[in-house]
Amino acid sequence: MRLSKKFFLVIASLIILAGCTHKTPYTNRSQMIFMSPKEELALGEKSYKEALSEAKVITGTRDANRIRDIGMRIAKVANRNDFNWEFNLVDSEDVNAFCLPGGKVVVYTGILKIAQNDDQLATVISHEIAHALARHGAERVSGSMVQQGLQVVGNIVLGATAPQYQNVFNQTYGIGSQVGVMLPYGRMQESEADEIGIYLMADAGYNINESLKFWENMSKGKESGSDFFSTHPSSETRIKDLEKVIQKAHIRN
Numbered sequence: 001m002r003l004s005k006k007f008f009l010v011i012a013s014l015i016i017l018a019g020c021t022h023k024t025p026y027t028n029r030s031q032m033i034f035m036s037p038k039e040e041l042a043l044g045e046k047s048y049k050e051a052l053s054e055a056k057v058i059t060g061t062r063d064a065n066r067i068r069d070i071g072m073r074i075a076k077v078a079n080r081n082d083f084n085w086e087f088n089l090v091d092s093e094d095v096n097a098f099c100l101p102g103g104k105v106v107v108y109t110g111i112l113k114i115a116q117n118d119d120q121l122a123t124v125i126s127h128e129i130a131h132a133l134a135r136h137g138a139e140r141v142s143g144s145m146v147q148q149g150l151q152v153v154g155n156i157v158l159g160a161t162a163p164q165y166q167n168v169f170n171q172t173y174g175i176g177s178q179v180g181v182m183l184p185y186g187r188m189q190e191s192e193a194d195e196i197g198i199y200l201m202a203d204a205g206y207n208i209n210e211s212l213k214f215w216e217n218m219s220k221g222k223e224s225g226s227d228f229f230s231t232h233p234s235s236e237t238r239i240k241d242l243e244k245v246i247q248k249a250h251i252r253n
Contacts, residue, residue, distance in 0.1 A: 032142050033142050035142060041102040043137075044137075045084075055090040055091075056091040057090055058088075058089045058090065058091055058109070059089075063089055063109070064088075066118065066121065067107050067125070070118055071125050072087065073204050074122060074125055074126050074129055074206075077204045078129055080103065083103035084102055085105075086104050087125070089108075090106050090108050090109065093108075093110045095110040096110065097128050099129055100132070103129070105125060105129065107121075111124055115214055117210065120213060123197065123210060123215075126197035126200040126204070126206075130196035130200060131189070134193065136189045190238075194241065194242060195241075198242065198246060198249050199249060211242055211246070212239055212242055212246070215238050215239050216235070216239065219234075219236060219239075
């Protein structure tokens, strides 16, 4: 029994180490990703088609063309020839945008009420592009796999040694791993996408100082709160972090 447990832990460690060979662009952070780029791109293509099939896509208007033109300008400096870039404007009051693997970007019309010029729109689009470049989606999937795998291991060990504690373990592990690991991890990815987005904006010739004004616009009318139980940093946190990144970007250029 001891040998099998040791063998399992060695194999698990090797798998994790094998997944830690990826680096994020610009920030050069080590990542644990088990999904191949080919699988990730295929998933992005499929999810994008499904998302657009259920949405009201706006084409041919001034705003739709702005989204496309800004997106392609940033995509050019992103230098990912394996991405089939697409930029679509969707009719929705939600103040939101997203990018799926492979450069599939959607901006909701609700954003247009917040982003007051092309530089502020570039803040949003470059942030979403950064998520795809940094493979954040695949990284989250891989993190969930590890999270679930560790829970399985814990249940196996407790099942053999102290089964009366399994329910408590599962409840505690679920809350602890979500609040203590996954939520901070999500906030870290958001902050990283903000940083990479600033570098992309700068390379594409946009005014990176407008990113601060965009997040100031986002914070208007909202109560300031703790980031602790959130998947995203607050606007106040983002502004403070972006001020530091903008200084780095000016030095870099």
